[in-house]
Amino acid sequence: MEVLKIGDRSLLYPIIQGGMGVGISLSSLAAHVAGNGGMGIISTAQIGFRDDDFYKNPIPANLRAVKTELDKARALAAQVFEKFKDSNRAAKFLDKLKDYVPFIGFNIMVATNKYADYVIEAVKAGADIIISGAGLPIDLPELVQKGQEISGNEKKTCIAPIVSSRKSAKVILKMWDRKYKTTADAVVIEGPLAGGHLGFSYDELHELGADTMASKNYKRDKYDAEIKEIIEEVRIYEEKFGKKIPVFVAGGIYTKEDIAHAMSLGADGVQMGTRFVTTYECDAPDDYKQTYIDAKEEDIVITKSPVGMPGRAIRNDFMDRLKEGPVPIRHCCNCLATSVCDRKTIPYCITEALCCAANSDESHALLFCGANAYRAKKIEHVADIMNELTENI
Template sequence: MEPFYLGNLRVPVPIVQGGMGVGISLSGLSAAVANMGGIGVISSVAIGLTGNSPSHSDSYAERNISRLREEIRKARAATRGILGVNIMTVVSDFSEMVRTSIEEGIDILFCGAGLPLNLPSYLGNGPNPRLVPIVSSARAASIISQKWYQNYGYVPDGFVVEGPNAGGHLGFKPQAVDDPGNSLDHILSDVLEVTKDLEAKHKRPVPVIAAGGIFSGEDAFHYMQQGANAVQLGTRFAATEECDASLPFKMAFVNAQESQIKVIKSPVGLPGRALFNNFLKEALNGDRRPSICKHRCIKTCNPKTTLFCIAEALISASKGEFSNGFAFSGSKAGLVTHISTVKQVFETLKTEYCKAKSLAGKR
């Protein structure tokens, strides 16, 4: 597997661990991935609800700020590798999460779930992170590139292209998730056209990271043959020893059946791929409506009409309390057979990748 560059940052192994909230990818998982030469990513969403240390503030945003600081510092202390923070554009404390990550000297900001149109406005004169939007269409990649250049003279440092087989929130209309025209192969090739134009215009590389349903080294080889510079994996890293969630959360992936993996409507206003369970059945029946909105975490969630509180459901699941929550999951969760270490995942991916490459060479 070839190293790749994000701006002037050399990434030794072209594997990115997708940010996973709430409380799934924190310092433990991200540092382990960074130590293997990939990019480890801390998920910032509702991070203040994670951890056991008593909070010094009642404010949701302040708790998120201090927990994010804490997790970035813990990860930094555990690795000299490359670290990113994932920030969903629809969260109510987007500005606070971006500013805190920059103050803590994070290497990369990954922003999806909406178009992060004002992201470059947060950059200062100090050491700045590379900015990598997560997109699910060439149109989104074009709009972001145009607005960033027009308003800030900034060219994206790269893109994550996330297809419909990813876990978590999907950047598609519900009816478009299964449209073969939206397969990762298709949208990757469309986004590569956009980045080729950007590279020609601005005379600098704009690497592309493919994501969504990538599980094996053979999958990684396939997308890198199509032109991706790297791949992003979520589900495969959820069932690792270093993953920051509880053991029952990880075991939900080991025990996942193909038939359980479903696309649901999330309170965020986007479809989301998840492991369907009794909680979701009851929630979608209208039996889990929250009586109050405690956090106001998502700009697009209407607490009066939402069928369930997404922050509470995800934090419960991370602790293994599936009677009150559920796990997001990519389409390949059925392939998880056991809990591995991050090192084992990297070694397996590399071996499978090399095998796929040598087979392709013989054809």
């Protein structure tokens, strides 16, 4: 098989591990996916939440953690990759592995307060790629360029927007072309079965049958048509810029069959988050992983995030408590831009709820997940999942 090119980098397998915050995809998970030939992604969402200074100075703590987590991931991925090279799976790549370096980057939400600072810090740290959504990353090319100028890095950090419609893809790619005379190195299409914040309205989710019991109600053909439209839009810019722009489909990708279906639509690969949560190597605490294993499909519901977007999570005591009224905010970490988070009216603090999930305080936790979380039956090793997903690819 051909190694997939993204910018001037190579990816052995067309699988991106989705960025999951807070504290779910940090250095360990990213390193093991990258070391096994996929793309490892670290989420910057409150990435420094374990720092002793986090609650006093959250943004500086987070910015410090960007480099710390990437450095840890690089070192661990190199060790994992050495084991991968000795495996039977590596045989087909032996002639291409000499100069291969595991692919590791960041997911940075546009809605993040001080978004520009996070992007620049990630570039300075040496990220291979920045994947960005939860808003339109219009200024991402300029910020990456600024980060490279500050750091003096010769290696270019690739950029990839997350989109959910042809309209959003067109807006971003057209703006990057007009304003910066550049285009994406990759595009991630995040569909309505994804976990966490979703790029769809409640009505759109209902219309697609993606709000409840998605395995029975989801109108896959309808969104498949949108995926094809987005790919068609991306191909316009491929032709204009004379370069390959790989497209990755995300949301509801759990099995090898799901990957095959996405690629049958014209995608070059997939992004998967939920499948990697229930691994030994995932950065989430064990009880967080167990909630996925214990969840039934009816436990996976759509909830309203404080930022006004729908989100997918596992129903628990915290979500039931929200039905009674707002949960008082104990401490504001200024995690989101004021334009998307009105601290006077939000029903709860998204950072507090997600930090509680990462700190095993389930009674106060928001447990984000994808639509297929109920399919998890056991804790697995990342290497075994990658072996299963890439067999015969």
